[in-house]
Amino acid sequence: MSTAAAGLRVKENAPAAALVEMCSVRLGQALFGVPITHILEIVGSARPQPVPLAPVFVGGLVHYRGDVLTTVSLRQLLGMPPKDGPQDILVLESAGGIFGLLVDAVGEVLTASPADHEPNPSILDERHRAFFAGAYKLKDSLLVMLDPEQLDPMRLSAARAA
């Protein structure tokens, strides 16, 4: 993933604690980041089993270490058309339990400096803004941080009901 690699910045004089580690994921042309502290595991090329009558953001079920994991489709959540074929899953841990985040492809682990972080631009779609935790300016692209707590299916379904 050349763009992501190009965006990798390690400031040698910056203290290690100040750097943010994240996993980059790709959705169509867009690049997103998930803080690695929330990631339990990455499951490659999965085909989740659809669940009839489930809320639209549910990407289906996958078998994960003896349990049945509910996945959230990032495409559905951001109003993008569904993608055919296998997708990658980030297994995330949030306060409400574990769930899967369905993305087109998982990139790599990046380290970024807080100096490059910008808060959410105000012109973002109101409905999606809650999922984002600002953006990092990489060398030749923007990486939008996702807030795993906001992606928890329980929270999404509560938000939808409200």
Added chain:
Amino acid sequence: MDELTREFLIESQEGLDRMERCLTDLEERPKDAGLIAEIFRSVHTIKGTTGFLGFKRLEKLAHAGENLLGQLREGTLTANRSIITGLLQLLDGLRSILKTIEAESNEGVGEDAALISRLEQLQLPVKGRAKRLAHARVGATSTPILPARPALAQPPALDPAPPPAEPVQAEPVQTATPAPVEAEGDPTRTRVQGTAAESTLRVDVTLLNRMMNLVGELVLTRNQVLQATSADPRMTLLSRRLDMVTADLRESVMKARMQPVSNIFSKIPRIVRDLSQTLGRRVRLQVEGQDTELDKSLLEAIKDPLTHAVRNSLDHGIEPPDVRMAAGKDPEGTLKLRAAQEGSHVIIEVYDDGAGISVEKIRQKAVERGLITAQRASRQSERELLQLIFVPGFSTAASVTNVSGRGVGMDVVRTNVEKIGGKVEIDSRVGKGTTLRMRIPLTLAIIPALIVRSLNQSFALPQGALSELVHIPPRQAAAAIEWIENAPLYRLRGKLLPLVFLDRLLMPGGDHKMAAERDSFIAVLDADGRRFGLVVDGLADPEEIVVKPLSAVLKTIGFFSGATVLGNAELALILDPGSIALKAGVSLREDDTVRVNEDEGDAGAAAALEYLLVEAAGRQAAVPLADVLRIEQLPLSRIEYIGYRPVLNFEGQLLPVEDSGGVLAAAEGDPQTQTIVVVCRAGDRHVGIAVSHVLDVAAGGDLFEAGTAQRTGGVTLLKNRVTGVVDLGAVAELPAGEQVQPEQSLIGETVA
């Protein structure tokens, strides 16, 4: 809470459970030193440890009990009813303090003084009492200003205990325990316990749950391995070995979670004792099959329904002694608890020889409450009407007592039992008694299910709710499924069955193919007393599935009770027939398969004995439908031989297979050929019958021999053809060994 306190709590609770059992036994055998010693030990241990842990309140109470028990042990006092009542109160007191400790880590504040003084009063043996009274009198004479006051104050406080010398009155509770542990006499008992303690181990339940989960995983992996390797003959041996080891391992882990039903049965004598005193009944309790084992979580789940059933039996079932006498019955009623394992289920029965339930009363009440129309009520069978007592809000009790009769009860019993995949039935005869039967699956985590297809997806349908399957070929679909407005119905043997299309249900507004274009299958389901047909696109094999919980978001959909991984590694959602019926609007009222008027004649015939019509090697034969348990299609390789008797390893049990039709023999040599085995009940045994086709289900007509006009045995009139009935009883028993007779054909010739 520290480790020491936790251990103390567990030990004390076990001790108190033992004490409770012993106390009810003590009422029967008041002089049994072994029982008294056992009770004494329980209380003494608690007292000893509490002193050490600093639970003063508990110590004080246990101490008062110990003093009383000490006198019983020395024989200066004989147990009578009021002493036992006092000791039971002590037990309750100790339990409630233990509960507080468990919840709040301290003893809490409570007043035990009343109980302690009661225990002290009970302690005074006759002589001591007399002596003290004498003293008081002496004192009174010497101080004439205060005449005999303290002495007079004493007796009322002492009473209501009858003098212990008095022979113990009729024992209201009797436990018939065939369990070997109940060996009389103390020395043997302690020895047994000693060795048991050495060879047993306390294991955390969460660890057992984890093991069960892992075994579930292994079962799934095994299923996948078996499917993947079925084509490769080199793998056959290995995968069969894997299959066996997995099955054994699963059984062992399941066994580890098993507990004898005596764990919950042991609470019953106390309930019976207390209730029969409140209600003025005389009841003899009999317990059978105490050592039958059941999964721990299931045991917990049936505790309440069982208690409910027992309360009901005492309140509504067994009559007061005078009423019983008047009816010419033994004034002492019998309450019988029975547990037994039947295949993969445990049957728990609560039987009483009381007044029974009047079907007429139920009919009236049901019509009155509008649960059923008078017209329909008059047509329902007694058995069907009896099941109405499980409908919420139904009670035939003339008055509401504080024991039962509020109409919450039997529906709770049913809901609780069905929640764990069990079934409840009731049988009753007016004047003779009532039997409540609960059928509980052995385990929750792994259930047999039929895999069905719809929306190009697999779904698992629990076998427990499934009563039969109907295949509708495409060209018959239009005629077979009838509509009343928007409600699809199917005529199942003359009765209208409401249908639910799974695809329409799960994808409302979707573009669904008309039923005429494809095969359809109707799974006839029975859930929570609602009967309906679920229409699916296809059927796959039955499988033993491991139930995995769904996340909270998906639970709210309501139609799915969980998910599972199938043998082909596909995920399948587990359908919940109860909530499907509810949401699809199949109500209890409509469900009861509205009978069509013009079909009355046909329906009448349906009441006659029904037969499964099968074909074996070109001949037709009939098997009584009531005896058919299931029909299995399996590869010929699954049939194994003991000597030359074909047998089938069926769910871990050996099933003799009858092949007098020669189906197996004809197919021999090609292990991949699919063969059909009809699994039947023959008395207590299960037998399989190898057939080439299953043709139909039809009602049989009686045939009479010409001339003698005697009913002929062994044949029946099916679809106007004389058909031989398979004699299930004649299938030779296993192991037959050398004694196997050359069999005669059990399948009779069909005379067209």
